Amino acid sequence: MNLGNPERAVGGLAVARPSGVELRPLGRDDFEQALALIRELYDLPHTDSATHRASFDALVGDVDASPFLALDGGEPAGIIIFRFRRRMALSTYEGWVSDLYVREAFQRRGIGRALLAAAIAEWRLRGGHQLVLETAHTNLAARALYESLGFHDAGTHFQQRPMVLRAPRGSVALRPIEPEDFDAVRALLAIPAPTAERLAAVEQVFAAHLRQPDLLARLALVDGAPAGVVALHLREPFFATAPQAWIAELAVAERARRTGLGLAMLESALAEAAGRGANAAVAECKATVDARGLLLREGFQDVGSSYRLER
Numbered sequence: 001m002n003l004g005n006p007e008r009a010v011g012g013l014a015v016a017r018p019s020g021v022e023l024r025p026l027g028r029d030d031f032e033q034a035l036a037l038i039r040e041l042y043d044l045p046h047t048d049s050a051t052h053r054a055s056f057d058a059l060v061g062d063v064d065a066s067p068f069l070a071l072d073g074g075e076p077a078g079i080i081i082f083r084f085r086r087r088m089a090l091s092t093y094e095g096w097v098s099d100l101y102v103r104e105a106f107q108r109r110g111i112g113r114a115l116l117a118a119a120i121a122e123w124r125l126r127g128g129h130q131l132v133l134e135t136a137h138t139n140l141a142a143r144a145l146y147e148s149l150g151f152h153d154a155g156t157h158f159q160q161r162p163m164v165l166r167a168p169r170g171s172v173a174l175r176p177i178e179p180e181d182f183d184a185v186r187a188l189l190a191i192p193a194p195t196a197e198r199l200a201a202v203e204q205v206f207a208a209h210l211r212q213p214d215l216l217a218r219l220a221l222v223d224g225a226p227a228g229v230v231a232l233h234l235r236e237p238f239f240a241t242a243p244q245a246w247i248a249e250l251a252v253a254e255r256a257r258r259t260g261l262g263l264a265m266l267e268s269a270l271a272e273a274a275g276r277g278a279n280a281a282v283a284e285c286k287a288t289v290d291a292r293g294l295l296l297r298e299g300f301q302d303v304g305s306s307y308r309l310e311r
Helices: 028-042 050-061 111-126 140-148 179-188 199-210 261-275 289-297
Strands: 021-025 068-072 075-085 094-102 130-136 152-160 173-176 215-222 225-235 244-252 280-285 301-310
Touching (some): 028 068, 140 301, 179 225, 215 244, 225 261
Antiparallel strands (some): 021 068, 130 301, 152 280, 152 301, 215 225
16 A cells, blocks of 8 residues: 555555565455465365455455565465454454464565564554454464564463354343444443543444444343343355354343353354354453353363454
């Protein structure tokens, strides 16, 4: 991105990169190279490339995504897929690095650092309040890189793959969240009340968020009053063959805790996500006993850490 001035590149194009390395936004013509890099990263089977073309084009054309490709001597050396995402608990966009990979032959040259620096620059340019990524507990080199750039370990990254669905162990009254539920959801998620000047704008953002087709947002009622909220986003990477459910929000009112409501909400939401084709689920949470126990009981595995860089 250069805002029309090739002499003054901004964002990811303005970061320093190793000598001989080209760093540029991912384009439609990079489809085969990008798919090959991601297949190496996750050791994926070689499915028919044509099945991934439409979702790749959607990624490249998404105004809320900034993927970059690194080339060394013209050879694809690394890739980063960076996105902006919104959550009900936030009134601003959150940056998220979904994928970062440098081929072994090109490692230890600073390419990974340059790719991540490009994502950070895009995040700062857009104005997001925090940038999030996940990494395995055993990936010590990646952890050292993230910490050197100011990221901190902010919690546990849980994964359930394939999804483990159980018969509901209790009845819970759930209904879709409506724009009129703004105050109830804000209270359940402990979101500070907006100022009077910002209230209308924040409510408008909340209502727009609820209209996203990939969002499953449900409010739990106990004795007719709001007692819990759960929100899942169905996201499908261009290299995947089925959606993944990201648990963005899960909260229970103090008066309804330790009653099984959280588990019942999670089971119901996961069943609904599976009904819409999801074959995996992920969650990020702080290392609290209640949250860890809930996810572990539901069949999730502790697979790594959620790292954050805050503005």
